[in-house]
Amino acid sequence: MIPLLIPYWAPKVVNVGPVPIDPWATLVLIGLVVGLEISRARGIKRGLEVPDVVDGAMFTVGMGFVVGHIMHVLAYNPERLETDGVMALVRVWQGFSSTGGFIGAVIGSVLFWRVIRPRDYFAHADTIMFAFPFAWVFGRLGCFAAHDHIGRSSDFFLAVNFPLPTGPRHDLGLYEALWTVVISAVFFALDRKPRKGGFYIALWAFLYAPARFVLDFLRNEDLANSDVRWVGLTPAQWGMIVMFGAGAFLAYKLRGAPDSAGSSSAPASE
Template identity: 45%
Template structure:
């Protein structure tokens, strides 16, 4: 069993740097760098779309994460603080809400730029999985996803009883998925294939892990017809992932060189 711990904030003059914020920022940075590198090496060959889209994905993810946190998990905040609570994007985030916000933002951004999104999806998957895993370590450090009471060996010995710590479980899951994705990427894959694998490999375990969320603590996460908002989002991710995998069956494996040849032929 893992001993309970608290990570003290680092004082930087008038500011305090908390472990959650530091690891979340590190995850975003690492994820963006890995995705950009993958774009140059496995496709589409140009990292400009990902480099330009990354900051907007973060903004959209934060907004989406906060809206789902308030409207989906804790509508009581809206009842007590009013609509201004929706503007306090720093005060509570839902990871699945962040996924939705980031997804909507990148689709709109690529449409605005008139870029095709599909060719960049494999590279994005290779950055998102490890970056998200690092950010989830921040959740583990903050213990902000407490689960049910348990005697599971990987439980955290919280004051009042050992509990599942879902931030840790998700970090382990995402690092495992990241390893699988990078192994798969050693061979050329059809465009969108790796993102399809990521969507399904994350969504299915996440659906079942959400049944481990605590319901006996103050400010416990809300449910809608017995399921969390994340579980409903998991259905969407499985649908997207399935569509990408089925679509990829009819596409050739793509390399940077092959894509360059296609673009040259189209321009001729």
């Protein structure tokens, strides 16, 4: 038998008084704090107003969670609408789709920096995009800690030895966390000189979307929690095609735009 590097552990919830502490929520919260702090520091470095950066980041994250849950229900678990009605959409704590989260983040950032508090959109959105991979590492480690994304059977050395009858399988939360560490390192290395506003948004699409598209082929199709497939692809894979295309379009639009070491926080002209 090939020894597996990672033994299985059962996710546990620890109650601290009336407050339940679970590994997923804890790591996601850590990621949120890390992302906000990096965004805040980067905003100061770029000459942006801290409230504009932090408030916009929180609004963007909030929209990400809301739309992420809506897509989780509509795309992955539509049967919940039959049993719970509209409340299935309201209970935003009951599951999230990361692809829906990305859609919500785009909607949230556009609403905040174009409508609610008009500012230089790409200067601000790229500031929080730079911080995002560092936060996403913790989010995906939370998925790994909770075993939210159990994949196909495998004897790969990074597989998790789940109890029988599930057996050894890929754990996609771990794989994505590891790849996001690489993306974070690339972002950090490229930050040594000024970049165009929108640069890191496009770079994220180029680095993340292809990897996520490939990794989703490792998702299980034989367990009760198997993801739905649309014409042979998961909803996330279709989303990654759109993300990559959007990144390519943005990169094309950024050609010839000047690099910027900083950016004014004055309201954008409409």
